[in-house]
Amino acid sequence: MKIDLLIHNAKQLITCASPNGAKRGQAMRDVGLISNGAVAVSDGEIVAVGPAADLRADYIARETVDAGGKVVCPGFVDPHTHAVYAGDRAAEFEMRIQGASYMEIMNAGGGIVSTMKAVRAASVEQLAAETRPRLDAMLALGTTTVEIKTGYGLDTASELKMLQAIAELDRTHPADIIPTFLGAHATPPEYKNNPDGYIDLVINKMLPAAAEWYRHSSFVACHSPFFCDVFCEANVFDRAQSKRALEAGLKLGLAPKIHADEFENLGGVSLAVELKAVSADHLDVTPPAEIEALAASNTVGVVLPAVNFNLGSAHFANARAMIDAGVALALATDINPGSAPCPSMPLVMALAARYQRLLPAEALNASTINAAHALGLGDRLGSLEVGKQADFLIVNAPDYRHLAYQFGVNLVDRVFKRGRGIL
Amino acid sequence: MKIDLLIHNAKQLITCASPNGAKRGQAMRDVGLISNGAVAVSDGEIVAVGPAADLRADYIARETVDAGGKVVCPGFVDPHTHAVYAGDRAAEFEMRIQGASYMEIMNAGGGIVSTMKAVRAASVEQLAAETRPRLDAMLALGTTTVEIKTGYGLDTASELKMLQAIAELDRTHPADIIPTFLGAHATPPEYKNNPDGYIDLVINKMLPAAAEWYRHSSFVACHSPFFCDVFCEANVFDRAQSKRALEAGLKLGLAPKIHADEFENLGGVSLAVELKAVSADHLDVTPPAEIEALAASNTVGVVLPAVNFNLGSAHFANARAMIDAGVALALATDINPGSAPCPSMPLVMALAARYQRLLPAEALNASTINAAHALGLGDRLGSLEVGKQADFLIVNAPDYRHLAYQFGVNLVDRVFKRGRGIL
Numbered sequence: 001m002k003i004d005l006l007i008h009n010a011k012q013l014i015t016c017a018s019p020n021g022a023k024r025g026q027a028m029r030d031v032g033l034i035s036n037g038a039v040a041v042s043d044g045e046i047v048a049v050g051p052a053a054d055l056r057a058d059y060i061a062r063e064t065v066d067a068g069g070k071v072v073c074p075g076f077v078d079p080h081t082h083a084v085y086a087g088d089r090a091a092e093f094e095m096r097i098q099g100a101s102y103m104e105i106m107n108a109g110g111g112i113v114s115t116m117k118a119v120r121a122a123s124v125e126q127l128a129a130e131t132r133p134r135l136d137a138m139l140a141l142g143t144t145t146v147e148i149k150t151g152y153g154l155d156t157a158s159e160l161k162m163l164q165a166i167a168e169l170d171r172t173h174p175a176d177i178i179p180t181f182l183g184a185h186a187t188p189p190e191y192k193n194n195p196d197g198y199i200d201l202v203i204n205k206m207l208p209a210a211a212e213w214y215r216h217s218s219f220v221a222c223h224s225p226f227f228c229d230v231f232c233e234a235n236v237f238d239r240a241q242s243k244r245a246l247e248a249g250l251k252l253g254l255a256p257k258i259h260a261d262e263f264e265n266l267g268g269v270s271l272a273v274e275l276k277a278v279s280a281d282h283l284d285v286t287p288p289a290e291i292e293a294l295a296a297s298n299t300v301g302v303v304l305p306a307v308n309f310n311l312g313s314a315h316f317a318n319a320r321a322m323i324d325a326g327v328a329l330a331l332a333t334d335i336n337p338g339s340a341p342c343p344s345m346p347l348v349m350a351l352a353a354r355y356q357r358l359l360p361a362e363a364l365n366a367s368t369i370n371a372a373h374a375l376g377l378g379d380r381l382g383s384l385e386v387g388k389q390a391d392f393l394i395v396n397a398p399d400y401r402h403l404a405y406q407f408g409v410n411l412v413d414r415v416f417k418r419g420r421g422i423l
Numbered sequence: 424m425k426i427d428l429l430i431h432n433a434k435q436l437i438t439c440a441s442p443n444g445a446k447r448g449q450a451m452r453d454v455g456l457i458s459n460g461a462v463a464v465s466d467g468e469i470v471a472v473g474p475a476a477d478l479r480a481d482y483i484a485r486e487t488v489d490a491g492g493k494v495v496c497p498g499f500v501d502p503h504t505h506a507v508y509a510g511d512r513a514a515e516f517e518m519r520i521q522g523a524s525y526m527e528i529m530n531a532g533g534g535i536v537s538t539m540k541a542v543r544a545a546s547v548e549q550l551a552a553e554t555r556p557r558l559d560a561m562l563a564l565g566t567t568t569v570e571i572k573t574g575y576g577l578d579t580a581s582e583l584k585m586l587q588a589i590a591e592l593d594r595t596h597p598a599d600i601i602p603t604f605l606g607a608h609a610t611p612p613e614y615k616n617n618p619d620g621y622i623d624l625v626i627n628k629m630l631p632a633a634a635e636w637y638r639h640s641s642f643v644a645c646h647s648p649f650f651c652d653v654f655c656e657a658n659v660f661d662r663a664q665s666k667r668a669l670e671a672g673l674k675l676g677l678a679p680k681i682h683a684d685e686f687e688n689l690g691g692v693s694l695a696v697e698l699k700a701v702s703a704d705h706l707d708v709t710p711p712a713e714i715e716a717l718a719a720s721n722t723v724g725v726v727l728p729a730v731n732f733n734l735g736s737a738h739f740a741n742a743r744a745m746i747d748a749g750v751a752l753a754l755a756t757d758i759n760p761g762s763a764p765c766p767s768m769p770l771v772m773a774l775a776a777r778y779q780r781l782l783p784a785e786a787l788n789a790s791t792i793n794a795a796h797a798l799g800l801g802d803r804l805g806s807l808e809v810g811k812q813a814d815f816l817i818v819n820a821p822d823y824r825h826l827a828y829q830f831g832v833n834l835v836d837r838v839f840k841r842g843r844g845i846l
Contacts, residue, residue, distance in 0.1 A: 088821070097782055098782070333831075348831075354520075354734070357520050357735070359521070360520075401516070409564070409767060
């Protein structure tokens with residue numbers, strides 16, 4: 001059979017195959033390793049995966065790529081980011097090291113409001129231009145699909161502007177971008193001390209405008225999902241406010257996601273389970289009963305250890321307990337200018353292995369197949385299986401475990417997106 | 424005046440200038456920032472540093488490089504590494520995550536003895552070939568000078584083989600390599616329970632052979648120092664054994680360095696001060712009195728936060744207290760296959776900023792000028808000052824603080840070594 005592309009001589013072909021949904025429990029220890037493997041690709045899709053000897057006999061490829069005895073694995077999926085923003089917060093970072101309090105940083109013009117101001121002042125083109133190098137860095141580090149949230153505009157026009165920047169990036173960047181509306185990221189200064197009033201604005205103005213934008217966007221044509229997220233947290237939005245926003249999103253066709261339990265437990269995970277959210281994210285202080293509820297649901301748990309690292313914290317989400325309880329666990333960078341100026345899924349894997357006791361196999365499954373499920377795209381992305389999009393990496397290592405074992409170095413040698421070698 | 428090279432349009436030219444020795448105290452907060460700066464280079468040396476307008480008027484350059492409004496800073500100096508080794512320890516890393524004890528890992532063939540066996544079995548050429556990609560990664564991450572220790576051979580022939588690999592790498596790699604003899608890194612199986620007998624071997628056989636090797640090496644011609652190091656630690660070598668080895672080295676012209684206080688305090692810092700060691704390294708459990716003694720000495724304190732990170736530890740050396748006490752502090756990766764599979768000085772800076780409360784300026788001085796002083800090379804390397812070797816970086820950021828603020832990403836855009844653009 002004639003095909004477009006055959007990748008062969010992968011010392012370890014890591015499929016992360018999981019035909020029956022996200023991986024849980026012992027399955028997270030299995031990366032679907034095929035020794036001396038090969039992948040056959042046509043029309044941007046995987047048509048065969050298996051031992052190189054078999055595939056070389058079965059297929060005639062227009063292009064053959066020798067993986068050089070290295071590791072081949074799925075492209076990483078980063079299912080939780082705030083990658084679109086303007087400016088940076090390096091000065092605030094320095095203030096925090098010097099011991100400045102949250103209020104001192106706010107009074108010095110720092111915090112999320114400083115990013116909100118920069119985003120409100122930027123054009124769509126500026127936002128896309130500032131974000132593109134971040135996506136380039138992410139792609140070079142192996143991330144082939146990136147979820148990006150709004151939530152720095154915090155007014156209708158600026159939130160739409162962020163969505164337009166996200167669409168522009170998806171159109172022009174090799175990575176696939178998945179949009180999430182996060183109008184309820186913070187209460188803007190105009191609604192200070194009136195979060196309910198702001199949630200009303202989100203529900204009555206922003207969400208309908210976002211849903212209307214989506215209907216006319218390029219994302220519809222490629223069957224990309226559109227998510228609605230909310231920051232359910234003490235001093236941000238409580239459980240009732242979060243529920244109102246997510247239910248309004250659901251009515252307009254936006255699938256729910258939630259920021260839950262980053263600092264205080266407000267029952268966000270139980271809300272995610274109740275609303276059948278595709279994911280519940282952060283989970284730093286989720287109590288055992290809610291971990292059990294999450295494990296019993298189809299909601300993916302997404303942990304973000306780069307945030308804890310950025311705080312110089314010794315506390316990390318109890319991802320070990322989550323996996324052991326049966327949660328379908330995913331990892332993400334949460335890249336943003338305040339709490340995680342980090343584009344690297346491999347560093348997140350290295351963190352998870354050391355501070356959350358994930359095995360390298362668990363960290364890799366959490367960054368590929370389970371991360372795809374955290375975006376509702378587990379049937380299309382995140383593993384090397386027949387019929388899936390041909391997004392994969394050649395990793396310069398003798399063993400997939402090096403992705404978590406080595407740190408501070410980029411082992412990604414080549415990146416293939418829809419069967420095309422783009423890096 | 425005609426020169427070889429002019430780098431101009433550096434939005435921030437970071438000199439790390441320190442004409443009077445290593446930086447201490449408040450001086451560590453000063454990176455010697457020149458806005459819109461330039462550097463003039465001839466014969467691989469810096470001939471002028473200053474505002475771009477001045478230098479463009481004063482010099483006619485054969486080659487002009489536009490730094491593109493980015494940051495220009497000294498190349499990083501990594502003053503503590505075990506970069507020469509064979510094999511890897513990814514399997515042991517996985518065992519540790521699963522909770523294996525030190526003894527279980529040793530019984531499974533892991534630990535330092537596994538690297539010793541791999542090194543003993545390797546040729547000089549193999550050692551150099553396995554190390555070269557690590558040096559390439561370090562260089563791409565901005566490290567232009569690398570100290571490398573022996574200490575995985577643990578017999579005379581194998582320690583000499585490591586020195587030969589170090590010399591071969593220095594000869595063929597763009598980075599400058601500084602050799603350190605660390606025969607007293609561990610007691611090899613042949614001397615089990617007889618560390619004094621092994622120290623006798625180090626003193627009577629290895630050190631004389633190493634000193635003889637050095638006299639005939641290419642390092643002599645370029646006035647490179649040669650250090651003698653020892654692992655002063657509970658269950659490794661006690662203070663008396665460490666002192667014997669370092670004093671024997673001193674008699675042969677090897678300047679002392681020491682691994683001190685990684686796990687237990689044996690008085691290694693006071694020994695370093697007593698012997699006027701160029702540096703005392705690790706310092707994870709150094710008590711306040713010894714911090715004071717270090718501050719009052721010319722010995723540089725070198726901390727290695729990638730090691731603590733690799734253990735998933737919340738405990739890091741109290742580098743904040745050291746700087747506040749007046750210690751001349753430096754950072755290093757400690758890259759090695761067991762406790763720090765990490766080539767990245769920027770990630771070490773990011774760690775130090777978050778877990779040791781170093782300001783970005785302190786972390787940068789600790790990775791440049793003070794790291795050069797930790798190798799006794801502060802008069803030649805580590806800052807952009809007239810007469811120094813022209814080793815510098817163009818960093819893709821609007822502000823030097825991004826080197827510590829962002830993490831998991833390589834911001835180094837170009838690397839210049841002795842005035843030549845090599846990356």
